Amino acid sequence: MPQEPGPEVQGVPVTARNWQDPPVNRWAFWHVGDILPTYRVSRGDGQVRPLPDSAGDRDGVPAVPVTRADGSAGTVADVLADTFTDAYLVLQDGALVAEWYGPLGAPDRPHALMSVTKSVVGCVAAVLIDRGLLDPDREITAYVPELAASGYAGALVRQVYDMRSGVRFLEEYANPQSDIRRLDEWIGWTPGGGDHDESRGLYRFLATLPAEAPHGERFLYRSAESDALGWVCERAAGRPMAELMSSLIWAPMGAGHDALLLHDGLGTAVHDGGLSATARDVARFGQMLLDGGLIPDGTGGIRRVVPPQWLRRAWAVDADARTVFAASPAEWAFPGGWYRHQFWFRPGDYGDVLLCLGIHGQMLHVSRRTNTVCVKFSTWPDAQDPAYLEDTLRAFDALGGFLAGREPRGPGGRRLAGVVSGLSRSGDTAPPARPTVI
Numbered sequence: 301m302p303q304e305p306g307p308e309v310q311g312v313p314v315t316a317r318n319w320q321d322p323p324v325n326r327w328a329f330w331h332v333g334d335i336l337p338t339y340r341v342s343r344g345d346g347q348v349r350p351l352p353d354s355a356g357d358r359d360g361v362p363a364v365p366v367t368r369a370d371g372s373a374g375t376v377a378d379v380l381a382d383t384f385t386d387a388y389l390v391l392q393d394g395a396l397v398a399e400w401y402g403p404l405g406a407p408d409r410p411h412a413l414m415s416v417t418k419s420v421v422g423c424v425a426a427v428l429i430d431r432g433l434l435d436p437d438r439e440i441t442a443y444v445p446e447l448a449a450s451g452y453a454g455a456l457v458r459q460v461y462d463m464r465s466g467v468r469f470l471e472e473y474a475n476p477q478s479d480i481r482r483l484d485e486w487i488g489w490t491p492g493g494g495d496h497d498e499s500r501g502l503y504r505f506l507a508t509l510p511a512e513a514p515h516g517e518r519f520l521y522r523s524a525e526s527d528a529l530g531w532v533c534e535r536a537a538g539r540p541m542a543e544l545m546s547s548l549i550w551a552p553m554g555a556g557h558d559a560l561l562l563h564d565g566l567g568t569a570v571h572d573g574g575l576s577a578t579a580r581d582v583a584r585f586g587q588m589l590l591d592g593g594l595i596p597d598g599t600g601g602i603r604r605v606v607p608p609q610w611l612r613r614a615w616a617v618d619a620d621a622r623t624v625f626a627a628s629p630a631e632w633a634f635p636g637g638w639y640r641h642q643f644w645f646r647p648g649d650y651g652d653v654l655l656c657l658g659i660h661g662q663m664l665h666v667s668r669r670t671n672t673v674c675v676k677f678s679t680w681p682d683a684q685d686p687a688y689l690e691d692t693l694r695a696f697d698a699l700g701g702f703l704a705g706r707e708p709r710g711p712g713g714r715r716l717a718g719v720v721s722g723l724s725r726s727g728d729t730a731p732p733a734r735p736t737v738i
Contacts (some may be wrong), residue, residue, distance in 0.1 A: 322681040325660065329386065329412040329679055330404050332576045333560045339542035339569065341550050341559035341577075347598050349554025349584050354395035356703060361390065361398045364702045369690040379695040383661060383688040386411060386677040389579045392703045393671050394587055399579070410560055410576035411677040414658025417561075417575040418526040420549055420585070421541070422642025424533050425461055426610035427548045434536040436461075440528060443535040446503065451511030452528060459516050460529050462640055464624065466513035469522040473659065473683035479509070480523060487564040501566040503531060519624035519639055523572035526642065530571025541569040552605045553588045553595055555581045573658060579675050586664045586673035589654060614641040615654070615668075633686065648697040649708040655693075659683040663692060670700030 309324040316335050319328035328335060362377035380388055380400075387405045390398040405411065428434035434443075436458040441448045443457075451467040452460075459465050472478040486505035506528055530541050537544055542561045550559060559581065562574030588595050593606030621638040625631060630639065637646040644655040651669030661678025674696040680688055701708060 320660065320683070322679070325679045326384075326386065326402075327404060329660070329677070330409055332410070332412050332562065337563050337565070338560040338574075338576070339540070339563055341542050341561050341575070342546040343555040343558050343581075344546065344551030346551055347554060348556045349587075349595060351391065351396045351580060351583065352394070354392060354397040356392060356395075356397055358397055360702070361699060364695075364698050366691070366695045366698045368694065369687050374691075376695045376699055379691045380676075383685075383692055384678050384680050385661075386679055387579045387675075388677070389583050389675040390699060390703075391583050391587055391673040392700075394591075397672075397703060401579075405579075405677070407580055408557055408578060410557065410578050412658075412660075412662070413575045413577055413582065414573040414660060414662045415523065415526075416582065416656040416658045416662050416664055417571065417573050418523075418642045419656040419664070420545055420575060421526055421530050421533065421571045422461055423549050423606045423610070424541070424544045425457075425529060426606050426641070428533055428536055428544075430607040430610070434533065440532050443532045444528070446507055447528070450507045451509045452506070453511075455515045457529075457532060460525050460532070461642055462519070463521055463525045464516050464519055465525060465528075466511045466515045466517070467509050467522070467524060468512035469509055469524040471522050483523065487570065502527060502564045502568040502570065503566075506531070517624075519621075519628045519630075521628075521630060521639065526572040527570075529642075530569060534569075541571060545575075549585070549605065550581075552603070553584055555584060557581055579677060582664055582675045583673050586656075586666050586675065590666050590668065590671070590673055610641060614643050615645065615652070617645065617652075633689065646693070648693070648700075650697055650701045650704070650706055653693075653697070657689075661685070661688060661692070663696075665693070665696040665700075667697075667700045670704035670706060672696075672700040672703060674699065 309327050312324050314324040314328050314335060318324055319335055332338065362375060364376045366374050366376055366379055368374045385402065387401045401407065425434060429436055434457060437456055440455055440457055440460055441453055447453065452465060455465040470478040471480045473480060475481065483505055486500050487502055506524060509524060533544060534541055545561065557578050559575055559577040562570040564570065588605055589611060592608045593611050594602045594604055597603040617638045621640060625638045634644065634646040637644065644657055646653055646655065648667065650667060654666040656664040660683055661676065661680040663676045665674040676692060
């Protein structure tokens with residue numbers, strides 16, 4: 301694969317091997333297509349969904365107060381300044397309230413989305429299920445027999461898109477021996493992977509993964525699940541992922557610009573984190589999710605992009621979803637939360653929030669109660685930073701409450717719902733160990 305250097309950043313050349321590392325990631329995340337192999341995810345030639353300017357209080361946004369993770373008082377502007385923000389954008393009621401770009405960004409420039417990509421792949425799966433091309437209750441090896449000798453044997457499609465297979469995959473970014481770092485080597489973006497030959501590549505890596513638990517009995521966030529799901533979608537539809545994203549999601553939702561999708565040296569799309577897109581188009585994606593998978597058709601009517609039942613099921617927490625989440629490492633970061641259909645959910649100060657998250661601080665935050673969509677592009681120095689994550693969540697929660705003119709729920713703000721389908725939203729288990737999964 302080509303590894304063309306970009307410009308030097310603080311004396312360090314930008315290459316395909318160091319593009320996620322500081323300080324070069326601040327340039328590289330805006331220029332992924334210049335240093336890594338990508339496919340184009342076309343926006344097509346249809347109408348661009350407009351993002352009209354809001355008539356609300358735009359000037360008050362930066363000064364919205366936030367109680368930060370360490371207990372100190374701050375503002376939205378403080379959080380954005382302190383968390384290596386590259387760009388942010390806020391919609392309320394479908395209108396543009398706030399938009400800002402750092403010196404390297406612009407409204408028409410795509411930025412690396414990392415694992416926000418997973419949610420787009422999940423929506424592709426939803427459309428294929430709705431069209432009868434993909435059966436959620438069928439074993440994934442019916443679509444991808446190459447996985448029959450792996451830990452994925454016997455896993456159902458729905459177990460994979462909810463990250464509930466029993467496959468062993470360690471997602472620890474700070475551990476060079478973890479599976480997520482081995483995956484990087486097989487793709488070929490890090491030293492030690494060698495040349496791409498017939499024995500390496502993303503899909504071949506998936507076939508090496510063993511099982512460690514019965515399928516369906518647990519939730520554990522693993523990027524390999526999204527890669528397996530993407531492979532299944534391609535086989536079910538008979539088309540590559542870049543084309544599926546374009547024709548099923550990106551063009552129908554009214555994107556303003558083409559997106560980019562990374563691929564390995566063998567041409568396999570990186571389903572777990574390969575997209576780059578503009579902040580406005582990520583906001584359009586979020587608004588479509590907020591509106592139940594529907595968008596205006598430009599003639600006064602509406603058009604369906606993602607099946608509404610896919611999103612209704614995702615938002616609808618039940619005892620099973622809470623039980624497995626409460627027993628997972630993710631409960632520490634999102635107490636009372638759940639994961640479904642390639643989306644995160646957490647109880648916020650102003651109601652439950654849908655999240656699409658990526659390492660180094662990529663976030664799409666969707667709140668139905670405040671009718672807001674918030675996008676943040678970042679280049680955190682580390683892949684994961686719990687304090688930056690929590691501060692950003694609190695800032696977007698507070699911002700939504702300010703724009704909607706609402707008071708936080710319950711005494712002191714955030715409140716976990718009492719009982720949902722027989723299980724306390726705060727969980728029935730002891731808090732798991734502090735995670736490194738988000």
